[in-house]
Each structure stands twice: as C-alpha cells, then as structure tokens.
Amino acid sequence: MKVVIVGAGNVATHIALAFRAAKIEPLQIWSKQYQNAVILAKQVDANAIENLSEVDQNADFCIIAVKDDAIASIVGELACFKGIIVHTSGAVKLDVFRGASENYGVLYPLQTFSKNKTVDFNAIPICIEANNLQTLKRIAELAKKLSSHLIEVNSEKRKILHLAAIFACNFTNHLYALSAELLHTNDLSFDFLRPLILETASKVQQALPLEVQTGPAIRNDEQTLKKHRELLANNPQLLNIYKTLSDSIKKTQK
C-alpha cells in the first residue's frame, strides 16, 4: 500500500512513523511549510513535495492530517486524486469530501500526540468511517496495520468521542498546567504532583471515574472549600475554575 501524507504536525508525524514501523513507507509528505515536510520526509524516507498538484496519482491513500479549519480547502486541491482520501480529524464530518472525491473516509486516532513523545500506536483506538463499504474495508485494512482497536463510527458519534476526549485529555492537561503554575509561583516542584497524576489516570483504567471521586467537593467539606476560595481570591481565573468544577462535582453527586 502506498500512502501520501498531507501535514507535518503532531498527528501527521506520529501516523507517518507508525506507517513506517508497520512497513508501509509513506511516498510523499506535503506541508504548508515546505521545510516541515522536508524534516518529516527525512525521518520516514519519503519525498517532500511543495505543491499538492505533485501528489502521486498511483498512491492508494492520501491522508490529510492538518488543522481542522484547513481540511476543506485541501480537499478542493486534491480533486484529481484517484485513490482513497481520508482525514484524521475527530470533529470534521465525512461530507467535507462530497463532490471532490469518489472514495473517501476518516481514520481518526483517539490519542494525544506530541512530537517528542513516542506512543504505542497499537493501543490506540482508531475510529474509521467511509462513504461506501468497499472503501471502509480498504481503510480498515490500512488502520489494522497501525492498531488492533478499530471502531466503526459515523460522523455524529465521532464528534461525541472527540468532544469527550477534549474533556478527558485537553482540559485535564490544562488542569495539570494550572497546578504546575500554582506550585511554581510558590517555589514548589511539579515533581511532587507527578505520582498523583499518574495514579488518578491509572485508577480509572478499571473503575468508573464516578466511583473513585475524592476531594473536598465530593465530601462536602465546606471549611476546606471556603479556605481554598480565600486562597485564590487574588487569582480570578483559578478561582472561577475552582468554583465551576467544585459546583459541578457537587451536582454530579446528587
């Protein structure tokens, strides 16, 4: 199978590396910043291309892994591509391809990628979708080379998965960042929290999060909640988040 990768960001990089590890060598890499395409192409023995018109017409798949807002215009530029076009987004509907391609679909890895952190792609759930059964089968065949956890979902369900992932991953990481800042401001090391963060994530690998909720809000420990609000009185951003999430925990309990 021959694949072309459009994009050179976090997702594009990890997908390209995972293909390579699965013995599927990406043919070409395109990026808005040509220099980024060159860097990724070197890592996976592919050719960097400057224009989307250079995309190899013999490729089986063209994989668009760019910022959501940029997908539609790239799809327009790939109208001549004869293979299967897929995007890797959680939030963009399948019909972004309608009219621009005959066989198209989605290959959305439900994971957070940062360039310098390797991931075990085989443990990542991959959501797949396509505009016809034959194409779905081909995409599944390709996705199976990357992971053993395939989920066939339509655009509506994928949107929910993506939104849930934002709460469980992006927002969570932001809470880590806020706590790191709070510690830093008080000359305390973020190292003190690292075991707790890992344990919190580890706990819900078996249990449901509702069953293992701890802390002053779920205990209705009003004295402590009040003390914390006082402690955050001069930090309106943190205070607002503290109140919002504590209130939400109390509501969930009821």
Add this chain to the structure above:
Amino acid sequence: MKVVIVGAGNVATHIALAFRAAKIEPLQIWSKQYQNAVILAKQVDANAIENLSEVDQNADFCIIAVKDDAIASIVGELACFKGIIVHTSGAVKLDVFRGASENYGVLYPLQTFSKNKTVDFNAIPICIEANNLQTLKRIAELAKKLSSHLIEVNSEKRKILHLAAIFACNFTNHLYALSAELLHTNDLSFDFLRPLILETASKVQQALPLEVQTGPAIRNDEQTLKKHRELLANNPQLLNIYKTLSDSIKKTQK
C-alpha cells in the same frame, strides 16, 4: 513503634495497610462508625475501639485520618494522649493541635486513595511538619517506613500543594466522569477513552504540561470550538465548563 489510627476511611485504610506492610502493626482503630473500625481492625490485626478515651496511652503515635472538618473536635478529645499526635490532612494547619498536645505534627500523603485500589506507598510524596525538631525527627522516622519521598513543608506550603492536587487530581477525575457520562448518553463505551487518559498523564511525567497542551483551544481552531459549543447547547453544565476551560487555555497561551 506503636500507632493508633483514628478514622477508617480511604486515607486511614491505606495508611493502616501501609504500616502493616512496613511491619508496624497498628494497635487500635477508632471510627465514628464503630462498625467501620471493626472492619479495618480485622484487616490489620488491630483492636477496634468505641471511645477515644480508650486510646492506649503507651502508643508512640496517634494518627488522625478523618474528614478535615472533624479534626479539631477529635484533637480536643485526645488531650490526655502522651505520644505524638499527627493529622494527615493537606488543608488543616499545624496549630489545630496547639494547647491540646505537647508534641504534634502532620503526615500528609500527597495521593488519591480509594479503598478498593492498592497503591505503591513508596512512590508517594509525604509532607511532614511538627511543632519541634525532636518531634519532626520522630515523624520523619515513621514516614520513612512508608515512603522514600519525604518533603518537609510548613502549613502554608502544604495548603498550596493540597490545592494544586485538587486541580490535578480531583478536578481531573471529575472531567473523566463528565466525559464518561457524555459517552454513556450516546451509547459509547468509556473504554475508548482509557488509553488517551493514561497517555495524557504519562506525557507529563517527563514534560511540563504547558509544553504538551493539544486540542482546538490551543490551536485557536475556532470552527471546532464553535461546533462544540453548539453540540453542548442543551447541557448548560458542560457548556459552562467547556467555555471556562477553553478560555483559560487560550489565556495561558498568551
């Protein structure tokens, strides 16, 4: 060393088990609900006691591991105790003991505990504090039996650590719970998110959270942010959290 444990909740249970694993057998367990003291006492070969007046005066330590709001009144009832009294709270000041005891301190394990989940106590940072150097040494000696990560911090810094832990652990778990609920409502399994949750926590074991923030808010992906707000239009609680945290991510970026 002989210890008495006051409390039979999550923290008391894990501390009692950790003592036992370290060959320090708790002498007695007291709980507001006597039945809970009996259950924990059975697990660690201790005696359950009904009244605090029964606390063994020969014990070296009395460890108060109860809800924050209840500590002060228990301290009042333990005024006759001759050993070292400590509490295990992140948010209660050392001077809760003042006037009621001669030698007292804090032993606060920075971790989230649920009864049915075992933890590796040795990896847990333990914050210690005391009202004199000799007592601090004795508490350190005891804490070292549980963990190799001791941090000597005063009540002010401990309060900050505890608050940071609430952001990084309690609030994070609540976000997991909200995402689980969102999936459940849409007939999707929470299993799909579990690898993502673990990877998100795993990433910040080396990196700082700010360096690995991903998602639409940090990318300023306005189309996606707008779509998500629309998707949550009939769920004011989630919508409010979505907006609050997305705005906060954008601010941090600046």
